[in-house]
Amino acid sequence: AQKITQTQPGMFVQEKEAVTLDCTYDTSDQSYGLFWYKQPSSGEMIFLIYQGSYDEQNATEGRYSLNFQKARKSANLVISASQLGDSAMYFCAMREGADSNYQLIWGAGTKLIIKP
């Protein structure tokens, strides 16, 4: 079974609109971390936002927020007021279990294109 599922292979969004990128995860661990990364066409993976499983509040970083619904095992990324520079691949990733596990498990990604 997929540990991280991103159901939107691609999305087109009008500039300045808000966009939600979906991510669901599957784990039996109580302690885990969820990450979102952005990968422009240049290839570099850029960290956007992090949510720990015990964090009670949704994470926020500037225009990025994470809509964390633990019971649904969902960690959607919300980008407010999208910009042309937001066009890129977006990956959801999870680190499971104890702090001794440093491996990130990745979703397949969503290609986001912002239209002017």
Place this chain on the structure above:
Amino acid sequence: KAGVTQTPRYLIKTRGQQVTLSCSPISGHRSVSWYQQTPGQGLQFLFEYFSETQRNKGNFPGRFSGRQFSNSRSEMNVSTLELGDSALYLCASSLYTDTQYFGPGTRLTVL
């Protein structure tokens, strides 16, 4: 602070050759992880090093190996290259177990 650097950025090799990729982490970061990214398999974890010790290893054949030096710089080696090894190889560093910060990647093409 300088980010994660990877060299070389691009490589072209032929089947059967071996290749070594280098990664310099962010200053002060002691953990270095390697990932392979291909269109077919997506992003897959290769291994992670901390203080010159491999702590985690992904599900890759023994042709893929790595090491970390005392200055936290890491190298990854692939021996007997196969066409399927063509990929973007990403290196990431972190302080300990927290957020991983990635370098620009090395794009390897095997002919």
